[in-house]
Amino acid sequence: MNSAARNAPAGSQPVKAELWRRIYSRVGSYWKGLLLAILLMAGAAATQPVLAVIMKPLLDGGFSGAKPYYVWALPLAVVGLILLRGICNFFSDYLLAWVANNVLLGMRRDMFERLLGLPDADFKQGDTGRLLNRFTIDAGNVTGYATDVITVLVRETLVVVALICVLLYMSWVLTLIILIMLPVSVLISRFFIKRLRRINRETVNMNAELTRVVGEGIDGQRVIKLFDGYEVERGRFDFVSRRLRRFAMRTATADAALTPLTQVCISISVGAVIAVALSQANHGALTVGSFASFMAALAQIFDPIKRLTNVAARMQKMLVSAESVFTLIDQKPEIDTGTKELAEPVRGKVEFRNVQHRFPDADRDTVNDISFTVEPGQTVALVGRSGSGKTTLVNMLPRFVLADSGSILVDDTPIDELTLRSLRSHLSLVSQDVVLFDDTIAANVGYGALGKSSEQKVRDALAAANLLEFVEGLPQGLNTPVGENAARLSGGQRQRLAIARALIKNAPILILDEATSALDNESERQVQASLERLMKGRTTLVIAHRLSTVQNADRIIVLDAGKIVEQGPHAELLAANGLYASLYKMQFRED
Incomplete structure (x- = not known):
């Protein structure tokens, strides 16, 4: 989050000017609709002072009977003016809503596009509630207030100017008194602007916190119930809610x-x-009709002035929300400076050369001077204690994590020279934390670029993953929705669905990140059988917690504190009686 809007002081004039420019450059892209709306607002504004002007002939000529046709002409004029104002207001409001919703659509598209392109590390910061808040609340505030500000500034300014003209026409002396007091009202309103801006910024941040707390309450409802966390969650929710109430x-x-x-x-x-x-009336300088028209115009001027005064608060809310939205849009996407494509056919050779990485603020390297080669079609397992660097190491292959030094090569080509699309199109991943979307089984198996896969290919992939019989037994078959977070499927079924997705992609390089560690024995056997079909003929990197699942790997690499301490086949490592043998015997005793 290195945007200028984030780093500069929140209240600085350059930042505010830049926010205004960015907001209204988007609004201005729909200038035809905006211009027509402004013309209609001008038409509506013009009707208001005319209603005040009518009071003079009504009182001076209508009630005296001097002009009998006023009996029908003035009522018709009033009705016509009100009707004209209503028509102009309706179409101007419609056009402004059209502009606002189109701007909101474009803004959310830009936000989501940037969200999808953010580096993997940005999603590890636990800012989900804040991100969601930007889409649901902040973006809507920006576009909603932007058009509201236009409406108020244009329509109410025109009304005020027109009414002041009427006041000057009726009596410039009386108008001078009004104009002297207007600056005083402006100064009073400015006193509150800075305070409102600060409060609105705090409210935006606390709304994001509320989203996060409620989201965790939904996701963790079982843990809350089982561990009696009601009071803890109520306390967190009450704290945020009270802060929001205070703001x-x-x-x-x-x-x-x-x-x-x-x-x-x-x-x-x-x-x-x-x-x-x-005093003027006593000296014959002001008629009853003129005074009535003056007071009618004066009575009408208060509401538009009030709305113009209150627009400052809307401006502050708009700017605070705009800071939040553009902070996301301005975030740097993941680095994709590669220009090469992997040459077809891809063999699947993977090589790590002296790779080193340390996370920010960490006191030691996560991986340190790691070097090994996986030949095409080989299966290499990475094992070790928790925190030894296994996951970080494999996450470097698809460039979710970037190495601080050293290089990683696929088919003898450094991966930083490859485009991300080319690199990742030849990789498949099956992990412990399966991600499935709230869609049908068929859509999840043939997800993304694989969405054009035929139904037969989807069935073949499900069959190879030992899941076709289960799917065909469902009432809707392949078109069965899996639900949010695939809640309608068991853990083993979710894993096998992810395996089917990897099978249909048919990538030459496969990453298995503890794909069976969270399963019971029966599910593990079914998933393991599916994995063996998936691994056949592919270069495979396996992260394994259960060492019994990697005994048949071509090579096992043992990591400890980010370094390779042992490597070799299963039998050879057992015979060496080192760290691998110690871990294996420990698990054997537990089993």
Whole structure:
């Protein structure tokens, strides 16, 4: 998150100006609809002062009977003006909503595109609630407030200007009194702007925290129930909710204080207007109709001025949300500087040369000076204690994790010279944490670029994964939804579905990351049989917790504290009576 908007001071003028530019450059891309909406708003605004002007002929000429046709002409004029205003307001509101929703669509597309392109490390920061909040709340706030600001600034400004013209026409002396008090109201409103901006930023952050707490409550509901975590979760939720309530009350206090203070200024000016008007009327300088028109225009000017004053709070909410949205859009995508494609046919040779990596703030290397080669079609297992660097090492192959030094090669080509699409198109992954989407079984097996696979290919992959019989027994067969997080499937079924997905991809290099460690014995046997079919003829890197599953590997590499301490076939490592033998005997005793 290295964007300028993130690093610069939140209230700095350059940052605010840049946010305004970025917001309205998106809005301006729909300038035709926006221009038409503004013209319609101008039409609606023009009707308002005319209603005030009608008061003068109504009182001076209508009630005296001097002009009898006023009896029907003035009522028709009022009805016509109101109808015209309603039509203009309807179509301007519709066009602004069309602009706002199109801008929101484009903004969310850009956010999601950047989200998919973020480095793997960014998803390890536990910021899921904040990310979701940007899509659901912040993006909507930006576009919603952006068009609201346009509506208020254009329509209400035009109304205020037109009404001031009417006031000047009726009596410039009385209008001068009003104009003297307007700057006072503006100064009062500015006093609250900075406070509202800070509160709105804190509210956005706390909304993200609320999303995270509720999400964890949903995902962890079984753990909460089994370990009696009700009070803990209620405490977390109450803390966030109380903070949100406090921020909401601070905002409400500022908004509530702004209105009466503005009204006090207005009442002072109205009192002065009445006093001066009575003095002018006594000297014959002001008629009853002129004064009525003046007061009608004055009465109408308060609401648009109030809305113009309150638009400052909307601007602050819009800018705070825009900071959040553009922070995501401005994040750097994962590095993809490669220009080469893997030459076909891909043999699947994988080589690690003196690879070293250390996570930020870690006190030691996760992997240190690792070198080994996996020949095409070989199976190499990585074993060791937890934290020995096995997962980090294999995550370097698809470039989810980048090596600090050394190099990794596929078919003798350094992977940083390959495009990410070319590299990853020749890799398959089956891990302990299976990711399945809330879609049908067929859609999950033929996911992504494999979505054009025929039904027969999907069936063949399911058959090879020992899952076809189960799927055909379901009422909807291949079209059966798996549910959110594949909740309708058992652990073994989820694993075999992931294996079927890897089978249909038919990549020459396969990564198995503890694919059977979370299964019971029966499920493990079924999954292991599926894995053996999947591994046949492929270069395979296996991370194994259960050492019994890697006895037939061509080579076993034993890692400890990020370094290779042993390597060789199963029997040879047992005979060496080193770390591998110790781990194997420990598991044997446990079993």
